[in-house]
Amino acid sequence: MPLSQHRVTVVTVAYNSSGVLGAMLDSLPDGTPCVIVDNASRDRAALRALADRPGVSLIENPANEGFGPACNRGAAGVTSEFLLFLNPDARLAPDTLDQLIAAADAHPEAVAFNPRFQDDAGQGAFKRSCHLLPRSQWMPKGTPAADCALPVLSGAAYFVRRAAFEAVGGFDPAIFLFFEDDDLSLRLRGLGTLRLARAALVTHTGGGGSAPDPRIEGFKAWHFGWSRIYASRKHGRTGAYVKTLVRAIPRALSPRTWVSAPARAERWGYLRGITQAQLNRPNIGARL
Template structure:
C-alpha cells in the first residue's frame, strides 16, 4: 500500500523550532501533512505553509485531541498518521507501518519504535486505564519484533481513519493529557489491537513541541490534574485523594520559599487543576472553549 494512503496530522502550538525537521521527515517519506495550528504566536503557520503542508489555522488553542480531531476530519485518506511536531519519522517508517497494517487487519492503531534523545526506546509501562495485571512497576522490555501492547504513545500513531471517526475520535471534553490513553482503551474495548511495529522508527524530542516556561508548566500540570480526575470518573475508577492536593500545596509553598519558580508553578498548577475539578469547572471552560458538535 503506497504512502499516499496516509495523511499526517501535526498539531502545532508555538512549534516553529521543531516543525521544519518534522515536516521535512514526512516529505522524505512522501506523506502529505495537515498542520492544525492552535493559534501559535510564532512562525509555525508560515513555516508549515512554506514546507508545503495544508494549514488549518484555529482561532484559539483547541488542545491536542481536539486539534487532531479537526485535522483527521479534514483528511481523505484511509489512514492518518498522528505526529507530534517534535517527532521525526525515520526512513522507511511510513511504509513499514502500512505494511504492518496489512499484516494485522484487526489493528486499530499502530506505532513505531519511538527513540528518545538519550537513545532509550519509549514504551508506556503503566496507565490509569490499564488492568492491574498489565501495569508494570519498572521499565518495559523492548520487543524484538512486532508486539501487541495495551497502550501506545500519542506522539506517533497510524490510525484507520474510518474506525477513528466511528469511535468518535479523541474525547472532546479533554484539553490535554490522557486523551491518547482513553482512545487506546476504547480501541481495545471495541475489539481492535494496538501494535508496536519494530521495523518502523521515529525520533522524539519529548517536551520540545512548544517553548517551555513556568506559565506553561503551570498550565500543563493544571490539565494533568483535571484530566486524571475526569478519566477516573469516566471509567468508574478511584479518584485521587484530596490529600494529594494538600501535598502539592505544601510543595508549592516550599519551592516558593526556595525561589524555585519551575517547581513552584508545577505544584501550584496541580493544586489549581484539582481544585477546579472539585468545584465542577471543566477544562474547556477553563480555556474559554465550547464543546464542538
C-alpha cells in the same frame, strides 16, 4: 513516493513549533499528505513558510483549542485509509510509513499502532502503562524485542485506521491536554487490538531545555490534573480524586513549593485542576 504512502495522512498540531516542525516535515517522504493545525501560535509567519511545500496544508485556528480538538479538526475531511497523528518534534525514518502500513496489513484485527520510539541520543522509549488501567494490564519495563499487542498507545506517533478513529468519535473534545491518547486507546480497544510495529522507527525529541516558566508550569499542571480526574471518572477508576489528592497535598505544602515560583505554580495548579474536575467544572483552565 511508493503508492502505499498515499494510504496515510499525517496530522500534526503546532503551537509555537516552527523551531522543530521543519525537521519533522523534512522526514516525511516527498508528497506525503500532511495537515498542520496551528493553535494560534505566535510564530505563524514562520509556520506558513514551512507549510509551503507539496502535500502540506495548514489550518489556522483563531485560538488555542487544545491538542485533541485540533487533531480532530485536522482529521476532518481526510479520506486516506490511515491517519498518523505525529508530534511536531518527532521525525520519521525513511521507511517508517511503509513499515506501519505493512504492520497494519499483516494484522487486520488491530485498529491502531505505535512505532518504536527513540530519543535524539538513540535511547529507546516505550509507553507500557497508564493509570486508567489496572496494574495487571501493565507491560514489563523495557521495549519489547518483537511486535506485540499493547495495552495503550503514545500520542507522539499514533497510527490508526481512519474508519476506527471516526467510529469512536476521535479524540474526546472535552480534554484540552494530557491523557487524550490514553482515553482514545481504551475506546479503540472496543474495536480491535493495539499493537507495536517495532520495525517502524520514530525519533522523538520531547520537551526540555528551556528555563521553567511559572505561567507555563501552572498551565500544564492545571490541565494535567483536570484531565487525570476526568479520564479516571470516565473509565470507572473509583477513588481517583482522593488518591490523587492524598499524594498532591504533601507536595503542595513542601518547603520547595514556597521557595520556587515554578514549583509553586505547578503544584498549586495541579491541585486546582483535580479539584475543578471533581466538581465537574469544564476544562477551561488558563489558556496560553
